[in-house]
Amino acid sequence: MLTDPAVTDGYARDEAAWAPHGSPAAVVRPRTAEEVQRAVRACLDHVARCRARRHRSAARTNVLGMSENTARSVTVERTSTGHFVATNTRGGTISFGTGSDSEFTPVELLLAALGGCTAVDVDLATSRHAEPTTFSVEVSGNKINDELGNRLTDLAVTFTVTFPDGEGADRARTILPRAVKTSHDRLCTVSRTVEIGTPVTATIEDA
Template identity: 55%
Template sequence: MPSATKKVSLVRRSGGRYTATNARGGQIRFGSGQDAEFTPVELLLAAIGGCSSIDVDTVTSRRGEPTQFTVSVSGTKRSDEEGRASLGDIAVDFRLSFPDTEEGREAAGLVNRVVTMSRDKNCTVSRTVEAPTPVAFSIAGEPLD
């Protein structure tokens, strides 16, 4: 499978507030938690849930339109003995309902398999978080030591 580079750019709007822009021109505002805007950790949780939600919705809604499609994603912020922060115990909980019709029952019957496939194979975001993925930092194109 060919690789595709994904990229977003960030611009500071004010202290602790930023706008991320993707290659298609879409934008999302976020911040440090001083107001209602999402924090980076909340965006990560949303990305994990969103990635799998798209996988599940794409397959199940071909069979029947859900009457409920709610996904809750949580994680515990922690620090190690050296003070390095990370997120652990990430949990993704799907709550889906479908009409009591032949199509709805068919869609409901796919949920377990599709959620499992998303977790184990298809969701790029959660698979990246689970894998040891190097993150390289640089300043003005010069790598940090």
């Protein structure tokens, strides 16, 4: 809102100097006190509408438990007895089954997801300094059946990572332990979900 003629002239000559964060959505030049009041009321009404929209959006996210940015999903389809294929939203696929052949089992996919998730975190943190000469992650656990049903216990993730000689490689070796810890404690979605836990719902939908 421009009310001072000197400011108005300066803005007209050099908009960037008066609006360093970018061009405003609107410029108002009221000529009377009544026009100033109307402009202020219009701004306040706009702010109130924006806040209401944000509140409704947050409410919808809370009700659904997810938003467009947080939602993740895959589709699993049967290909034959004991054999399935999972498809992600980008069109990627992976086959798995009961373990009667070389295909992964669902439990092995869980172990792979755990190792892959933390491997990505650690690789991104270290490879910016040096390419590793060796990078592997072994994930193991015990499958048991007790009063709680079938489940895995004693999950263990073991990294084997080496780097060549050089200053960048020295830096990568130095930050490796911290990268592994940060992935375990904060970043790896799979391991954090396993350790913290989350409800799993199962429903049947009419075809």
